[in-house]
Amino acid sequence: MDDKLSAFIEAHGVDAELIPKPSTQQTLKAHEALVALGYNVNASQMIKALVCVPVIAEHFAEEKAVLALIAGTDKLNLAALSKVLGCERVIIADQATAERLSGYPRGGTPPIVHDRPLQVVIDDALYSKPVLYGGGGSTDMVMKITPSEIKRVTEEIEKAKFAVARIRA
Numbered sequence: 001m002d003d004k005l006s007a008f009i010e011a012h013g014v015d016a017e018l019i020p021k022p023s024t025q026q027t028l029k030a031h032e033a034l035v036a037l038g039y040n041v042n043a044s045q046m047i048k049a050l051v052c053v054p055v056i057a058e059h060f061a062e063e064k065a066v067l068a069l070i071a072g073t074d075k076l077n078l079a080a081l082s083k084v085l086g087c088e089r090v091i092i093a094d095q096a097t098a099e100r101l102s103g104y105p106r107g108g109t110p111p112i113v114h115d116r117p118l119q120v121v122i123d124d125a126l127y128s129k130p131v132l133y134g135g136g137g138s139t140d141m142v143m144k145i146t147p148s149e150i151k152r153v154t155e156e157i158e159k160a161k162f163a164v165a166r167i168r169a
Helices: 001-009 025-034 078-085 095-102 146-155
Strands: 016-020 047-058 068-073 089-092 119-123 133-134 141-145 164-167
Touching: 001 016, 001 025, 025 133, 025 141, 047 078, 047 095, 047 133, 068 078, 078 089, 078 119, 078 164, 089 164, 141 146
Parallel strands: 068 119, 119 164
Antiparallel strands: 016 141, 047 068, 047 089, 133 141
């Protein structure tokens, strides 16, 4: 369990649950693990959290990094994300950069609580789901959280921007 994440959830009264699961880095396998544990979850409720870096004037603007949230069954539309961010283009961060900016390993990146405040852009289809399941700080934990709680924590506690837009391919 990620102590930083669980401590934040407790300290700030975040309405989220951390669920232990068998270790995996594949979003759909996490879904299968949750179903095996008795959770009624659809694969479209699984969050794929991608750290992305805008490119501004041919410069990788890591200081403006964002967390793109899409369903685990979807692919990210980088052009749509660029349009939302108002930049010429955006790239998905490599694993080392993503871990450095978020503070979490690939497959464990939660939708909230990062080493530095990250703007969150969530796909509109994902935002319409009543409950979501995403990274729980490590590859052996899953976080259960509502889209409205992700928004609240991002804006009110982390003081970062939050947007809902169609960013799936």
